[in-house]
Amino acid sequence: MELTGAQALIKSLEQEGVETVFGLPGGAILPVYDPLIDSTIRHILVRHEQGAGHMAEGYALATGRAGVAIVTSGPGATNIVTPIANAHMDSTPLVVITGQVPTGSIGSDAFQECDITGITSGITKHNFLVKSAGELPRAIAAAFHLATTGRPGPVLVDVPKDVSQSKMEWWWPSSIEDLDLPGYHPEVELDEDAIAAAIALIETAQRPVLYVGGGTLKSRASKELLAFAERTNMPVVTTLMARGAFPDSHPQHLGMPGMHGFYTAVTAMQKSDLLISLGARFDDRVTGRLDGFALDAKVIHVDIDRAEFNKVRRADVALHGQVAAIISALDAGLEKTSHYEPWWRQLRDWQASYPLAYDEPVADGPLRPQAVVEAIAQRAEPGTIVAAGVGQHQMWAAQHWRYEEPGTWINSGGAGTMGFGVPAAIGAKVGRPDRTVWAIDGDGCFQMTAQELVTARSEGIPIKVAILNNAYLGMVRQWQEMFYDERYSEVYLSPDLPDYVKWAEAMGCVGLRATNLDEMKRVIDEANSINDVPVVIDFRTDATEKVFPMVPSGETNDAIMVHPSQRGGAS
Amino acid sequence: MSPAAEPFVGATSSTPVRHHILSVLVENKAGALSRIAGLFARRGFNIYSLAVAPAERHQRFSRVTIVVDAESAPLEQIVGQLEKLVNVVAISDLAPRNALERELLIATIQVNVNNRRTLLNDIESLGASIVDVDAFGLTVMLAGTPGACDELERRLDNYDEVEIHRTGRVALPRLGPRLVD
Numbered sequence: 001m002e003l004t005g006a007q008a009l010i011k012s013l014e015q016e017g018v019e020t021v022f023g024l025p026g027g028a029i030l031p032v033y034d035p036l037i038d039s040t041i042r043h044i045l046v047r048h049e050q051g052a053g054h055m056a057e058g059y060a061l062a063t064g065r066a067g068v069a070i071v072t073s074g075p076g077a078t079n080i081v082t083p084i085a086n087a088h089m090d091s092t093p094l095v096v097i098t099g100q101v102p103t104g105s106i107g108s109d110a111f112q113e114c115d116i117t118g119i120t121s122g123i124t125k126h127n128f129l130v131k132s133a134g135e136l137p138r139a140i141a142a143a144f145h146l147a148t149t150g151r152p153g154p155v156l157v158d159v160p161k162d163v164s165q166s167k168m169e170w171w172w173p174s175s176i177e178d179l180d181l182p183g184y185h186p187e188v189e190l191d192e193d194a195i196a197a198a199i200a201l202i203e204t205a206q207r208p209v210l211y212v213g214g215g216t217l218k219s220r221a222s223k224e225l226l227a228f229a230e231r232t233n234m235p236v237v238t239t240l241m242a243r244g245a246f247p248d249s250h251p252q253h254l255g256m257p258g259m260h261g262f263y264t265a266v267t268a269m270q271k272s273d274l275l276i277s278l279g280a281r282f283d284d285r286v287t288g289r290l291d292g293f294a295l296d297a298k299v300i301h302v303d304i305d306r307a308e309f310n311k312v313r314r315a316d317v318a319l320h321g322q323v324a325a326i327i328s329a330l331d332a333g334l335e336k337t338s339h340y341e342p343w344w345r346q347l348r349d350w351q352a353s354y355p356l357a358y359d360e361p362v363a364d365g366p367l368r369p370q371a372v373v374e375a376i377a378q379r380a381e382p383g384t385i386v387a388a389g390v391g392q393h394q395m396w397a398a399q400h401w402r403y404e405e406p407g408t409w410i411n412s413g414g415a416g417t418m419g420f421g422v423p424a425a426i427g428a429k430v431g432r433p434d435r436t437v438w439a440i441d442g443d444g445c446f447q448m449t450a451q452e453l454v455t456a457r458s459e460g461i462p463i464k465v466a467i468l469n470n471a472y473l474g475m476v477r478q479w480q481e482m483f484y485d486e487r488y489s490e491v492y493l494s495p496d497l498p499d500y501v502k503w504a505e506a507m508g509c510v511g512l513r514a515t516n517l518d519e520m521k522r523v524i525d526e527a528n529s530i531n532d533v534p535v536v537i538d539f540r541t542d543a544t545e546k547v548f549p550m551v552p553s554g555e556t557n558d559a560i561m562v563h564p565s566q567r568g569g570a571s
Numbered sequence: 572m573s574p575a576a577e578p579f580v581g582a583t584s585s586t587p588v589r590h591h592i593l594s595v596l597v598e599n600k601a602g603a604l605s606r607i608a609g610l611f612a613r614r615g616f617n618i619y620s621l622a623v624a625p626a627e628r629h630q631r632f633s634r635v636t637i638v639v640d641a642e643s644a645p646l647e648q649i650v651g652q653l654e655k656l657v658n659v660v661a662i663s664d665l666a667p668r669n670a671l672e673r674e675l676l677i678a679t680i681q682v683n684v685n686n687r688r689t690l691l692n693d694i695e696s697l698g699a700s701i702v703d704v705d706a707f708g709l710t711v712m713l714a715g716t717p718g719a720c721d722e723l724e725r726r727l728d729n730y731d732e733v734e735i736h737r738t739g740r741v742a743l744p745r746l747g748p749r750l751v752d
Binding site: 129181 | 572597601602605610613631645648656658659
């Protein structure tokens with residue numbers, strides 16, 4: 001069967017089972033958009049290429065499948081660099097297809113030319129510049145294989161215009177060998193000696209902590225984790241990237257560790273004698289100052305990426321492989337278990353002394369942002385998905401919502417990409433139309449990517465957006481208040497410029513506003529009753545609210561600052 | 572540090588203190604070398620020298636011999652990150668004591684006929700040979716150990732007009748198993 005390169009590209013996506021792509025056409029990718037008309041694949045036309053990338057990420061994080069974006073060359077390609085970098089930091093499977101100028105023009109500074117494979121070589125797992133139409137099926141199949149196996153990540157396929165226009169004889173790779181990836185071997189054999197060494201450490205530990213990272217979700221290991229945790233009675237912490245990997249309602253769950261983690265989660269790691277890291281990478285936001293981090297702890301480090309071992313923290317035992325398989329192997333080999341009663345007494349004591357806290361709500365506003373998150377959570381049906389931007393609102397959403405299952409928390413962790421929330425929520429809703437999806441956003445973040453609500457309205461994707469509008473770049477404001485003598489530099493945004501309700505309405509959404517507790521409850525109920533169009537709520541929140549607990553930057557986790565109402569005694 | 576920016580640090584200051592030789596087999600694909608160079612640059616690993624050529628009998632692969640500064644980053648990190656490059660097929664880490672290292676140096680020296688005898692004395696004991704001659708000077712070459720090349724370079728410092736090129740070293744394990752068959 002003779003096809004054009006463009007037809008072969010679309011057919012390759014169909015072969016990979018792709019149902020939805022996010023994109024925006026342009027000159028160099030034009031040929032690819034023609035066969036899309038005849039395809040079963042749904043294309044969602046975004047308003048900015050960054051939106052396509054974050055939507056693909058949201059889709060991937062909600063479904064566990066690769067998200068796909070198609071954009072044109074030059075600025076189309078550079079506009080999606082931020083989502084690619086974001087996906088690379090958070091190991092999110094993404095396949096990004098970019099148009100490129102014709103092969104004969106490459107290197108001539110042609111119109112809308114840019115070296116996107118060069119630009120993204122450091123922020124993709126791999127990328128391809130396809131030189132002939134016959135190579136397209138292999139490049140697409142290899143891109144999906146690379147994006148979704150081993151440590152997942154973004155893969156970019158750059159397709160010159162003449163390649164998509166020229167003819168090829170259709171074929172499809174029938175095996176992994178056909179992908180021609182001689183340097184890629186994601187499958188790992190378990191090291192039995194290392195498993196035995198890990199079990200020996202576990203059997204002598206008095207104060208263990210299961211330190212659960214995003215790799216546990218990527219490895220779909222929640223079931224194994226729950227069984228292992230319950231059998232061993234070990235305490236569990238879930239990092240920002242792992243919220244939902246272990247139910248927040250579970251009594252063994254101490255919550256999120258890190259710079260804005262729960263006191264008990266942070267301190268448990270700090271005082272632990274054995275950290276069992278499951279797909280986590282000892283990120284600086286978790287460890288605080290490294291030379292004071294968990295000094296008594298031995299480390300069992302489980303990861304699919306060997307380069308994570310000893311990168312930040314020396315591992316006493318490194319276990320290379322999929323988290324799920326390794327937890328099962330540990331479970332099978334472990335004979336002696338302990339109840340860790342003295343350890344749990346200590347942990348319960350900390351929990352009782354330092355629960356999450358914030359100031360009492362005041363009836364006539366301004367609203368406490370934490371109370372807004374809790375009110376939305378209380379009124380949300382089980383399984384609701386939450387997507388966040390980056391900043392204070394993200395931390396409050398991570399702290400005050402209870403995540404019970406994988407894929408319900410979607411955020412930008414490693415890269416900290418402001419503006420992630422709205423498009424990621426749209427992508428998540430496309431992937432899981434059966435679920436309610438809330439974007440919990442900040443006013444600063446919302447202004448970066450809000451135009452994608454036009455996409456949401458026109459494509460019939462009814463997400464709900466809660467703007468915690470404190471009129472500031474809140475996290476920066478918090479640092480300036482605490483560490484720069486309240487010298488506020490370029491952080492004020494204004495509560496009503498733009499008018500978020502009018503802006504929402506202009507984009508075809510329902511716009512609501514709440515300035516006090518009564519209005520807050522009423523507008524949340526109203527938003528929950530609307531299921532056909534996107535809803536945006538402008539919650540006027542207290543600008544002076546700060547995220548606590550907090551480990552100041554550059555300090556060890558021992559310096560954790562709890563809410564002012566809890567200070568005076570310990571900490 | 573990318574090899575383009577600071578390629579010959581090791582060549583002028585003799586062998587780095589704690590260096591390791593990585594013999595890296597890579598797919599012969601566009602951009603493969605720049606992926607390696609880019610990885611070293613963005614992770615802050617230092618390269619002392621880098622030599623690339625098609626690998627023996629394998630048209631599909633090239634062999635990249637990288638002398639790395641094992642003080643700029645733990646070798647385990649460097650190898651671990653390199654392994655993740657999809658185009659990298661195999662990495663062999665050669666500790667200097669287990670490696671047979673060779674390098675090629677060529678140099679053109681502007682030297683008049685009267686002074687050539689001294690020059691010949693200087694270079695011949697190192698095993699260097701003359702490969703080109705004219706009325707104004709001569710070109711010599713030495714294929715030898717990096718130490719011998721360093722010594723030759725030191726001796727050539729005594730001459731005013733000298734142009735020296737070195738290839739960076741290549742290496743194989745001493746009587747060990749082959750990298751690729």
